[in-house]
Amino acid sequence: MKRSLILFAHGARAASWAAPFERLRDGLRAQLPGTPVTLAFLELMEPRLPEAVAAQVADGAADITVVPVFLGQGGHLLRDLPLLAEQIRAAHPGVRLHVAGPIGEDPAVQAAMADYCVRSLS
Structure with missing residues (x-):
């Protein structure tokens, strides 16, 4: 069963906002050769999560893990993401979709993050 990973971020109007997430994606691609790793957004940027999942399914993925790259679990993760996941599961019934907790x-x-804060003091 082909597995894949989607990093799910909020999105922003400024393209430069996505740079740290793109570096994370690229680093994961290097760590996980043979596992598709993509970046998807809730709003304001493309691709959106349903399109990213559809692209991975079209590429043969049958087991997809979504990792929200959010620091905490606010309204988007409590309301928007479960609704998106439900819609995705309905659109792709043969695909296993796992949604991880927020990375933060x-x-x-x-x-x-605490180590970084301590290092910032010096």
């Missing part, structure tokens, strides 16, 4: 709530990510 992971203990290891929080520890890395």
